[in-house]
Amino acid sequence: MRQPCIPLVLLTIYSLLLIETISHCGPTAVAMDASKNSTEKPNFIVIFCDDLGWGDLSCFGHPVIRTPNLDRMAAEGQRWTQFYVAAPVCTPSRAALMTGRYPIRNGMSSARGVLFPNSGGGLPQEEVTLAEMLKSNGYATGIVGKWHLGHLPKYLPQTQGFDEYFGIPYSNDMDKVAGPGYRAEVLKDAQYYPDSAHYNVPLMRGDQIIERPADQNTITQRYTDEAVAFIRKHQSQPFFLYLPHSMPHIPLFVSEDRRGKSLAGLYGDVIEEIDANVGRVLEALKECQIDERTLVVFSSDNGPWLSFDTHGGSAGPLRGGKGTTFEGGMRVPTIFRWPGKIASGVQPALGSTLDLMATFASLSGAELPGDRKLDSYDLSPVLLGGQGNPRTEMFYWTNAQLHAIRQGAWKLHVKMREPVNYGKEVALAAPELYHIERDVSERHNVAEKYPEVVSNLLERMEAHRADIEPHPDMLAIPLVESAKPQ
Numbered sequence: 001m002r003q004p005c006i007p008l009v010l011l012t013i014y015s016l017l018l019i020e021t022i023s024h025c026g027p028t029a030v031a032m033d034a035s036k037n038s039t040e041k042p043n044f045i046v047i048f049c050d051d052l053g054w055g056d057l058s059c060f061g062h063p064v065i066r067t068p069n070l071d072r073m074a075a076e077g078q079r080w081t082q083f084y085v086a087a088p089v090c091t092p093s094r095a096a097l098m099t100g101r102y103p104i105r106n107g108m109s110s111a112r113g114v115l116f117p118n119s120g121g122g123l124p125q126e127e128v129t130l131a132e133m134l135k136s137n138g139y140a141t142g143i144v145g146k147w148h149l150g151h152l153p154k155y156l157p158q159t160q161g162f163d164e165y166f167g168i169p170y171s172n173d174m175d176k177v178a179g180p181g182y183r184a185e186v187l188k189d190a191q192y193y194p195d196s197a198h199y200n201v202p203l204m205r206g207d208q209i210i211e212r213p214a215d216q217n218t219i220t221q222r223y224t225d226e227a228v229a230f231i232r233k234h235q236s237q238p239f240f241l242y243l244p245h246s247m248p249h250i251p252l253f254v255s256e257d258r259r260g261k262s263l264a265g266l267y268g269d270v271i272e273e274i275d276a277n278v279g280r281v282l283e284a285l286k287e288c289q290i291d292e293r294t295l296v297v298f299s300s301d302n303g304p305w306l307s308f309d310t311h312g313g314s315a316g317p318l319r320g321g322k323g324t325t326f327e328g329g330m331r332v333p334t335i336f337r338w339p340g341k342i343a344s345g346v347q348p349a350l351g352s353t354l355d356l357m358a359t360f361a362s363l364s365g366a367e368l369p370g371d372r373k374l375d376s377y378d379l380s381p382v383l384l385g386g387q388g389n390p391r392t393e394m395f396y397w398t399n400a401q402l403h404a405i406r407q408g409a410w411k412l413h414v415k416m417r418e419p420v421n422y423g424k425e426v427a428l429a430a431p432e433l434y435h436i437e438r439d440v441s442e443r444h445n446v447a448e449k450y451p452e453v454v455s456n457l458l459e460r461m462e463a464h465r466a467d468i469e470p471h472p473d474m475l476a477i478p479l480v481e482s483a484k485p486q
Contacts, residue, residue, distance in 0.1 A: 041138070041238040041364045042338070043294040045227075046356065047278060048097070048242070050090065050146060050171070050249035052333065053304030055316025056271055060333045062314065064263040065271050069279030070298065070335065077296075077337030078347045078383065084394050085302055085353050086375070088322055088329035088422075090148050090171060091115050092398075093301040093353070094244070098129045098149065098160070100357025100368075100376030102397055107471035108149070109400045115148060117174050122150015123160060124471070128369040130357055131161030131240060137366035140234040143167065144226045145244035156207055162242075166205050166226045172216055172246045172253075175200040182251055183308060190265060190310045194251040216253040219246055220270075224277035228284045235288040238364070243281070244301070245274060250308050265310050282337075292340045295363065299353060300332040306420045319442040323422025325396035325403040325413070326442055342383045349389040350406075355379045373467070395464055405461050409437040412447075412457040431458065 054060060057067045059074040060081075086096030091114045092103030103109035107124045115121060123129070131141040142164040143157045150156065151169035158165055173182070179198035186192050196216040203214035227243050247253070247270045254269045258276075262268025278298065285291040304313030306321035306328075313321075320326030334351070336342060358376035361368045368374065381388035396404035403415040411434045416426040433447035433454050447454050 043239050044360055045241045045296045047298045048244040049300040051305045052300035053313030053315045054318050054331055054333050055314040057333050061316050065268045067275040069275045073337045074335045080334040080347045080351050082348055083334035083351045084330050085332055088302045088398055095123055097353040099127050100354050100374045102375050104400055104470050122155025129161045133366050134240045135161050140237055140239040142230045143242040144223050146246045153207055168201050172201055186308055186311045220273050224280050231284045235290050252311055295338040297336055299334040303329040317441050320419035324417045349382050350391045351379050405457050409435055410453055411436040
């Protein structure tokens with residue numbers, strides 16, 4: 001039987017389209033197209049900001065910061081309005097996300113709460129990370145951005161399950177070598193723009209320093225360049241990409257072509273650049289035809305650094321910010337997006353970065369570590385069907401101390417810090433109780449009206465403490481004479 005002829009013009013158009021697809025997505029794009037309807041394991045991308053406040057995105061209520069890509073991500077996915085981190089500062093929050101365990105269990109609930117350049121510690125090797133769990137299930141794993149779980153060679157990401165690493169090993173304000181005090185300059189002049197050369201922060205690929213000091217003016221764009229390259233490189237296999245941005249942690253830096261564009265000043269410029277680069281990640285997924293196979297999560301490591309005035313963010317109606325166990329310190333703006341798999345809408349269910357471990361295991365068929373206590377709940381029933389949320393409570397730990405508990409709509413504080421200058425503790429005459437749904441700003445203490453609720457929550461806190469077996473390293477992170485990455 002004679003085969004039908006394909007007109008030359010159609011063949012030419014097809015060839016051009018094929019070339020265009022391959023040029024964007026690499027040599028495996030054709031194979032990916034054939035597998036669109038398969039039952040492959042989903043990809044996971046976690047985009048994690050540093051010190052982003054609950055109220056800093058337009059889809060979470062900011063009146064002038066423009067975040068059209070995140071707004072679209074929220075419209076296409078789920079905007080979780082009661083989502084928490086497990087600690088109100090960098091290192092323990094990131095350790096909890098990576099392990100699905102409260103920092104007091106995994107050794108990262110230190111007295112200072114962060115790992116400085118002269119720290120000799122890091123996330124203990126016996127901990128099982130998200131990357132290790134997924135890698136054992138056939139995933140390619142990569143991190144692009146701020147690590148902050150140990151900068152010595154034995155603690156770097158490639159010892160914790162990541163195949164690839166590009167980024168800085170700790171916060172971008174560390175290794176300061178010159179220049180004026182940042183807070184003093186900001187308080188004098190809201191338009192102050194720092195010099196990147198004043199911060200001797202290393203940029204690393206794997207275990208090698210490739211730039212020092214890192215040019216932080218372009219860091220958000222370069223992180224995204226690497227993230228997009230990782231997506232294209234691994235599009236034909238399941239992958240886990242962790243993209244923890246350095247921004248908007250102070251000192252604030254932004255690409256030159258984006259300076260002065262936001263009505264919210266330099267902080268707004270930084271957020272709008274992050275938003276634009278989230279758009280680049282989502283577009284790469286579409287170009288590579290893996291959009292519907294990829295769950296993208298956007299969140300923050302803790303609330304805004306309020307003591308830096310306009311160079312810090314906003315928690316919206318929430319009380320307090322970074323470093324505190326008020327809602328503004330630990331409730332973070334969070335979006336889940338997975339086209340064709342999760343229904344769009346606003347999700348008021350409780351959730352936490354702790355829960356990514358169990359959720360990703362459930363969705364991918366990976367095996368959770370069974371030899372330790374996890375604090376991670378599988379949120380996939382909520383994501384996929386809107387029912388059956390297993391998380392009903394949240395414990396507010398900081399610096400190895402249990403400050404508060406939330407159970408349902410009630411939140412009980414037994415310890416507090418000042419809402420802005422979180423280095424100072426507030427002395428409480430008695431526990432304070434708040435109905436956190438009617439009183440999201442934690443303004444009206446109703447402990448005297450509901451003594452039975454106070455009593456029940458205190459009992460639950462004691463039961464939780466009894467369940468905790470603190471990691472032996474939780475209070476002591478050793479210091480070393482020289483802790484620069486080799």
